[in-house]
Amino acid sequence: MTVRPQLPERTPRVNGEPTALDGLLVVDFTRVVAGPACTQTLADFGAEVIKIENPDGGDDTRHYEHAEIGGESAAFLSLNRNKRGITLDFNNPAALEVARELIAKADVVVENFSGGVMKKFGLDYASVAPTNPRLIYCSISAYGRKGEFALRPGFDPITQAESGFMSLNGFPDGEPVRTGPPIVDMATGMSACNAILLALIARDRLGRGQQVEVALIDTAVSMTGFYGMAYLISGVNPGRFGNSPNGSPTVGVYQASDGPLYMACANDRLYRRLVVDVLARPDLVTDPRFAHRKNRTANREELRAIIASVFASDSLENWMAKMKKANIPVGYLRTVEEGFNAPEVRDRHRLSRIPHPTAGAVPNIETPLQMSLTPTVDPVAAPLLGEHTREVLQKTLGYDERRIAALAEAGAFGKTGNTA
Numbered sequence: 001m002t003v004r005p006q007l008p009e010r011t012p013r014v015n016g017e018p019t020a021l022d023g024l025l026v027v028d029f030t031r032v033v034a035g036p037a038c039t040q041t042l043a044d045f046g047a048e049v050i051k052i053e054n055p056d057g058g059d060d061t062r063h064y065e066h067a068e069i070g071g072e073s074a075a076f077l078s079l080n081r082n083k084r085g086i087t088l089d090f091n092n093p094a095a096l097e098v099a100r101e102l103i104a105k106a107d108v109v110v111e112n113f114s115g116g117v118m119k120k121f122g123l124d125y126a127s128v129a130p131t132n133p134r135l136i137y138c139s140i141s142a143y144g145r146k147g148e149f150a151l152r153p154g155f156d157p158i159t160q161a162e163s164g165f166m167s168l169n170g171f172p173d174g175e176p177v178r179t180g181p182p183i184v185d186m187a188t189g190m191s192a193c194n195a196i197l198l199a200l201i202a203r204d205r206l207g208r209g210q211q212v213e214v215a216l217i218d219t220a221v222s223m224t225g226f227y228g229m230a231y232l233i234s235g236v237n238p239g240r241f242g243n244s245p246n247g248s249p250t251v252g253v254y255q256a257s258d259g260p261l262y263m264a265c266a267n268d269r270l271y272r273r274l275v276v277d278v279l280a281r282p283d284l285v286t287d288p289r290f291a292h293r294k295n296r297t298a299n300r301e302e303l304r305a306i307i308a309s310v311f312a313s314d315s316l317e318n319w320m321a322k323m324k325k326a327n328i329p330v331g332y333l334r335t336v337e338e339g340f341n342a343p344e345v346r347d348r349h350r351l352s353r354i355p356h357p358t359a360g361a362v363p364n365i366e367t368p369l370q371m372s373l374t375p376t377v378d379p380v381a382a383p384l385l386g387e388h389t390r391e392v393l394q395k396t397l398g399y400d401e402r403r404i405a406a407l408a409e410a411g412a413f414g415k416t417g418n419t420a
Contacts, residue, residue, distance in 0.1 A: 005340065007363055010352035012378050019046025020374035024200075025396070026108040027099075028052065028083065029123075031059040033156065033182050034216065035112035035140050036079035037189025042108070042196070043082035044367045044376045050102060050392055051080060051383065055087035055414020058385040070359025077362055077382045085383030086392050087413045090121050095412035101397055103128045103135070108196055112140035115151040125211040135209040136199040140192050144215040154216060156182040163220035168227055171242040188219040248293075249300035250274060253333060254308055256316035260333040263323070268293060270328060277326040278319070279310045356381040389413055 024047040028039040036051075036059070043049040053059055064075035088095040103109055103123065111118055118124040118139075125137040139145050142154025157178045160166040165184070170177035195212040203209050221228065227238040243262070244252035250265035265274045271293075275284040284290050284306065289299040296303055311319060316332075323330040332338070339345060350366040362381050369376075393399040393407075407413065 005337075005351075005363075007351055007353040010354055010364060010379060011349075013375055018374050019377055020371060021045045021047040024048065024108065025106045026050065026110065027102045027106040029109065029111040029113065029118070030140065031112070032061055033075075033079060033185035034188040034192065034214075035110055036061070037186055038138070038140070038192040038196070039083065039110050040079055040081055041189075041193045041367060041369070044369075044379070045371070045374065046377055047108075048396075049083040050388075050396065051083040051085045052099065052102075053085060053087050053385060055089050055386065058085075058087070062385065069362055070356055072356070072359065072362070072382065072384070078365065080382035081364070082377060082380050083383055084388035084392055085386060086389040087386035089412060089414050092410065092412045094407050094410045096121055096123070098393070098397070098407065098412060099123060100128065100131075102392075104131050105396065106132065106135060107200070108136045108138065110138045110140070110192065110196070114153050115141060115145060129209070129211075133208050134203060136196055136203065137209070137211045138192055138196050138199075139211065139213045140188060140215075141213070142216045144218070145213055156185040156216065159184050159216040159220040163217055163224065164228070165220045165224055168224065168238060168240060170240045172240050174240070176240065184216050184220045184223065187223060188214055188216050191219055244300075244304075249296055249304040249307065252304075254311045256311050256319050257314060259316040261311075261316060261319065262331050262333050264329040271296070273326050274323075274328055278322045278328060279307065281306070281310065352379075354379050354381055357384060357387075386413060 021042060024042070026039060026042050026047045026049040028035070028049050028051045030036050030039060030051075031053070039049050039051070051059075057063065059076060059080070061075035061079060062073055064073045067074040069077070088099055090096060090099070099121075100123070109128070111123075119127070122128075125135075125139070129135055129137065141150070142159060143149035143152050154162075157166075160178050160183075161176070166176040166178050168176075169179060192212075192214040195214055199210050199212050224231075230236070231238055242252070248266060250263065250271055253260050253262055263274075265271050272285055275281045284303070288295065290296050290303050320330065320332070332342070334342060340351060345351070350368070352364045352366070353361040354364045356362040364379050364381075366379075367376055390404060393404050399407075
């Protein structure tokens, strides 16, 4: 029987501490990964994020099947912390009027619909900017909002494949491999958050907002990094190197007698320390085949076999102790379970449990960002579908009970029960 990991309750923030984005109103039309990742960061640092969902099932990630607790999926919980959730049926004119009133009050709008959807409903930047010239309007898409491919749908693994990014992952004798986590989605969400913050700084100087755009394909291309730059300089198509970038024999996975380790000795200084102080093989420094990095790369298979045979002769813990003493970059090759329970992770206090209305408590993975003066808000679990509809309409838009009831009767929020 599988037992869920034991997690501590989160330590609350100090009373009275300011937040970085206090008073910022964000209207969030995003779903799936990239957009929600962006708006969650804004929410973590004090922005009021109102997540608008389709009443017929809501965000697609609510139904992802990785795991669930209290009727909520792991994917949705991981991407929608600290947001207030409402439902609006965009096919209902009354619901669209609510959306427009929220946008008119907003500092930031974030959307990642397919091309043309926001324009169809009169919620695109050109339609809403005249009534809110200070608005920052962020559009996230697969291929951008202009050009031949603007209307083409796309997802993280598609852009990994099409950009060349995927071709860099895997082993030389195997097919390209996508990353397990949706790395292009997550990086696009980070980029979108950066773009919004840049636009807010510009607004303070210029007095007006602007439209900003982030595309998955652009992110994927930029993430080819120095491999992409090397191609542009040399014209040589980079290949796959598995766990040893550039084929370096002293970077990658090695097997001790009882388990694996990952080592990264990428320069001559570290290599000398490794073979002399750890492996007790000074001949690997004097041998001209291995004396310098280029020589080692040219003779990598021979050197790797020698190093592998030495590592196989002793236990993992003995090698780890020797390498840490010699200050060699090395780590255990862990599973998620092992990594999440490792001291390097636990000592960072990034894992906790927080209250949830149907599950009692749910796991929480903190944002990796830390700020000394304006720390994150105390985390609130991702909202149930439509959980804050009534509260948002009352507090943000000033609607009275009669107007809320009329909207519900008109079907603006979808089925009954979406105005909690």
